[in-house]
Amino acid sequence: MRQTSYIGRTFMELTKYKHQVAPTDQSALLPQPELTDAAQEGCELIDLPDPASITLPGVDLLKAITDRVSIRSYSEEPFSLEELSMLLWCTQGIKQISNRPATLRTVPSAGSRHPFETFMLINKVVGLTPGLYKYAALEHKLILVSTDASLPDKLTADCHNQAMVKNSAVTFFWVAVVYRTFWRYVERGYRYLHLDAGHICQNLYLAVEAMNAGCCGIAAFDDDALAATLGVNGEDRLPIYLATTGKKK
DSSP, X not given: OOOSOOHHHHHHHHTXXXXXXXXXXXXXXXXXXXXXXXXXXXXXXXXXOOGGGOOOOOOOHHHHHHHOOBOOOOOSOOBOHHHHHHHHHHHHOEEEEOSSSOEEESSOOGGGOOOEEEEEEESSBTTSOSEEEEEETTTTEEEEEEOOTTHHHHHHHXXXXXXXXXXXXXXEEEEEEHHHHHHHHGGGHHHHHHHHHHHHHHHHHHHHGGGTEEEEEEOOSOHHHHHHHHTOOSXXXXXXXXXXXXXXX
């Protein structure tokens, strides 16, 4: 096996439990981080339809798994607000808050830490101005971040000029708040960030099948440039994964 770099191998070695010598912040009884980002004072919260009130065409789970493919080209048909609400619910929806406290969601997460915040480049959703939005998971609402018309091109450039980023109906960006996981798992938590992102995106792949839509997960991007465009620092908040979605042609 030819290898030119040992960075990955070193990471896997040093994140083994045998190298964990310092106590975790959880075991040191330090306060746990907030379960989700709080909506900033004065920001506009946009209502989403209640997922429990939404009826979508049924889809057989085995068929959805069998038919699942990555789709990079979409029709011009927009998503409805109900469809966007359901996609957010299926990928990061909060079912309840436990006594610990921890959020119990529609996807698994190591230790129920759920480190991700969801940003969206909304290009084609009925009733929404195109722009960058953020999901307020506790409230199941949207937060408008920016309607800067240059954002689609900037985000596409950050993702190595993959045109589907700006040609989608919605492109999802999952940004990890590292300390939520680090608080419990220290360095090994970095492994779990990537596992958790995979759980989220897999739910998205399956959920779009009920909407005659498709998606494509993307891990190729300029980390620093994308973080800057999304308005996060790229250190304790960093983009891990993204996915484009849209109606099938």
